[in-house]
Amino acid sequence: MNKSNLWSLRLGFSGKQAQLIEEIGFEKFLNQSYATTFDKALPNFLDDEPKTIAELREYRQSIKNATADDQKKVIKKQIKNATELKKWWIDKFLTEKYPLREKMTCFWHNHFVATSQKVRSTYWVYQHNMILRENAFGNFKELTKQIVKSNAMVRYLDNVDNRKDKINENLSRELLELFTIGIGNYTENDIKEGAKALAGLNLGEESAVYRRLLEDNSTKTYFGKQGNFKADDLVDIIFEQKNTPYLITRKILKWFIYDNPSEDLVIYYGDYFRKMNFEIKPLLTKIFTEEYAKENSGSKIKDPLTYLFQLSDELNVANSNPNLIAFFLKQQGMDLFNQPNVKGWDGGNSWLTSQIYLQRNNASDLLCNGRNISRKVFEKIPEEGEETEIKLEKINVKIDFDKNGNNKKIIAELSNRLLFKVDETMQKDMENVLKYDFDPKSENANYAVLRLFNYITKTPEYQLI
DSSP: OOOOHHHHHHSSSSSHHHHHHHHHHHHHHHHHHHHHOOOOOOOGGGSSSSHHHHHHHHHHHHHHHHHHHHHHHHHHHHHHHHHHHHHHHHHHHHSSOOOOOOOOHHHHHHOOOOOOOHHHOOHHHHHHHHHHHTTTTHHHHHHHHHHTTTTHHHTTTTTGGOBBBOOHHHHHHHHHIIISSOTTOOOHHHHHHHHHHTEEOOOOOOEEEETTTTOSSOOOEEEEEEOOHHHHHHHHHHSSTTTTHHHHHHHHHHHTSSSSSOOHHHHHHHHHHHHHTTHHHHHHHHHHHHHHHHHOTTOOOOHHHHHHHHHHHHTTTOOHHHHHHHHHHHTOOTTTOSSSTTOOOOOOGGGHHHHHHHHHHHHHHHHHBBBBOTTTTTTTOOOOTOOOOOOOOOOOOOOOEEEEEEHHHHHHHHHHHOOOOOOOHHHHHHHHHHHTTTTTTTTTTTHHHHHHHHHHHTTTTGGGG
């Protein structure tokens, strides 16, 4: 696989930035990616969402007093807004010229998990997503402070139930176990004392605030230090610990490059991250530029976003339907804003179970045959000649290939941008699909190359980057 294609997939979602990387160079591409701005205007579908505590109370009271039919309408509206939020974000994935910020936002989204289903406020989930986007390349410690005090996280990890006379440890535990330092680097007492420090941190207007009557102002002992600590103090103390950088550098390496990064790499980049005072941009630059120089293709299974977006881009699918993309991602276990648990999507081998592999093949069959992904037939593609009353949406698809090349040149062209490795058996199979007498200028040439592409998408090698 050409390096520009490989890194376009790793730093984006479809591979369509490969030509840009070729034209301006990898380091300039990174710098342009960091410099991207984003729209901060509130999406229209959130206009009538409750945004203040007063509005939220009034909204909930109205639901309690509503008739059964009106309550159903409210629930339907909540579901619609949550769906609109997914579509809003998918549109960003599709349209960004430099998609690294969205790729990094998605990384943080799966690190600081706060699901729509549990938070039950689309506005707070949107706020949470915007914090991740704004700080995507910023400082990890400062991002952690903002997230801990976000309404979405306080609600998701039940800190609304954490008060001095009734301690809830959920946020304190996950702050250590999943967000910062990782298992084995703290004690149960640190969790208990951290929970006391977080007691009373409750829902606020733009972010969570301490409620005077609910907070615990006793002296706490946290990682050996004593004081009347609050949320920011906990984060400051955690980031003084030796092992704090390694959990996040391991996860970044797994998100972008290696499903199983070596411990040597984790420590090497983690030590640099600490030296850079937990600034994310220099860490990413070091990782990407140094790993770019290595031969490391085939070290990571494509996530569903990358798989589907590359498929659609290669087939030149115009006006992709965000609803169908959201449906496909949910089927593949990558439901945006609704991870299965606080640990987020596992990634790695979980992206290639037998069911997921079959679904990917079904999606490729549909698209390569000029039919859009369909909820009704997604899990069962009609056999050739089988009667079906379901009418599938037709779409125009075509593959870009050298119309002056012969079969071997076109096979090499597609292999170079799609596959990290081609062995002798695969080469023969592809030559059986696109035979020696193939005429690239014939009327049906595109259909023949589509069959070749469909074959390639079903190989184990195509699932890897």
